[in-house]
Amino acid sequence: MENKDWFKARGYRHIDNKITFSEKRLIQKSVSNPRCIAKHAFLPLIYKTINERKYKKLKDGDGVYYRSHSDRGTGESTKKVRPIHYACHLDAQIYSYYNHKILNPAYESLIKNTSGLSDCISAYRSIPAPEGFRSKSNVHFAKDVFDEVRKRGECIAIAIDVKSFFSTLDHKILLERWKEVLGVSFLPPDHFNLYKSITRFRYLRLNDLRTVKGGFDEREIANYQKNGVDAFFRSMTDFRERLKAKEFIVRKNQFHKSENGKRYLIGIPQGLPISALLANIYMYRFDLEVYNELSLEQNVFYRRYSDDIVLVCSINQREYVENFIRDTIEGELAKLKLSETKTERTVFREFRVGGKARLQSSALSKGGEETFNIPFNYLGFQFYGYQTLIKNNRVSNFYRRMKRAVRVQHLKAEKAKEKYLTESKTIYKARLFRLFSYKGIKKRELPRRSRYILTKSRLGYWERKTNGIPRRHRGNALKYAQNAADIMGAPEINRQYRNHFKILQKTIKRYNFDNCKKD
Secondary structure, eight states, rough: OOOOSOOOOOOSSSSOOOOOOOGGHHHHHHHHHHHHTTOOOOOOOEEEEEEEOOOOEEEEEEEEEEEEOOOOSSSOOOOOOEEEEEEEEEHHHHHHIIIIIIHHHHHHHHTSSSTTTTGBTTSSSSOOOOOSSSOOOOOHHHHHHHHHHHHOOOOEEEEEEETGGGOOOOOOHHHHHHHHHHHHOOOOHHHHHHHHHTTTOOOEEGGGGGBBTBBOHHHHHHHHHHOOOOSSSOOOHHHHHHHTSSSSSSOOOEEEEEEETEEEOOOOOTTTTHHHHHHHHHHHHHHHHHHIIHHHHHHOOOOOOOOEEEEEOGGGHHHHHHHHHHHHHHHHTTTOOOGGGGEEEEEEEEETTTTTEEEEEEEEEETSSSEEEEEEETTEEEEEEOOEEHHHHHHHHHHHHHHHHHHHHHHHHHHHHHHTTTTOOOOOOOHHHHHHHHGGGEEEEEEEEEEEEEOTTTTEEEEEEEEEEEEEEOOHHHHHHHHEEEEEEOOOHHTTTTTTTHHHHHHHHTTTTGGGOOO
């Protein structure tokens, strides 16, 4: 299987100008030169947060109820805030080059020196799928775990989550693993400069650049584009002058820990092209220790998908396995903490239902109490032993997005009626059907999407030139469900979306669009 190209033209706006694919050769000369990288001054990252709306069952004296992050009153907030730091365009190309061309091949070679270890590490790697024409996805990784449970029969599956994974990585451990992957005693100057840029990173908040009614000064940015610059600043001189004038603040790495009365920097930014690989490199010694002790010596099935650890073992091994994982990950090999509240234990036993024996799941509490027919959740799937389903919240999110999309079209149509003084209220159904119905399952080419690129005219002026970019529709959530059902051999997954078209039509009908009324 061919490796992905390290070069990627990124579309986001940053401190520096965007880099197009036509500049790849010039950029490659710089990023492949160790002397150049050793002296390179990395620019500050831009920081933003991604808020994920979540629903969760919580227990109180009255039973079980649902609470979202928007609910008021007492209770646990379920809003998940994910901090993202992303690099300027040139720095991102440097990180990407070292990721794909140098560190990843060295890491793959290292883990393959230990037979069987490579199978234990799932995330952020290109692993050929059994189908042969693609890489393994989370569907394949989940299937491997579920197949292991079926193979063992009576057993227990344990899912463990690492608390604040990226933001708590120890810098000294990362440095040692980085040297181990390269097989050196000291990091070369170029690698050490990368290491410093990641562990001692600086950043500015995206919100600090919003100046006009909570948004960006698009008029000023348009003036920059007339000079061939698509960025938040006219030039690096402009950036430094505005920084000196304290229009915004460049902050330092905000991840710290206190130990023995001293404060230490920890963590790496999540969102860089190299962050995921460094997380795997960081966990190398931990993976090796768990594989040698639990997999080889105790016949425990072990898989790690980023910060999600899954183990399948006999029921009487549970306490030993959990204690070993906790002691090892909190020890000198990783110095991380486990999220006890997210630890999930599921017991599988055979039961006779309707005269037939089948594998059945039960949730096991920390105190040893079992709750019958509670599934094992892993990588977006629910496994009951006798059937596999997509997690309920993913199905709910699908319908929530569907109804929101229809409502947005309703609001746009109402505004159009006011603006153009018309009585017609029209909905454009093609995109809705493509995203939220069986009509969008098939892959196909879509009409070219117009994007602009900055080009210099004959008179020497920079102007926006529309460029048609080919689009390929790769399917929707129903296509994903169909693929998951085929790969896992679980036709029950398709039944989860069986009412989708009826619900879509009912939602559209609610808003009384003129082009949807029956004659």
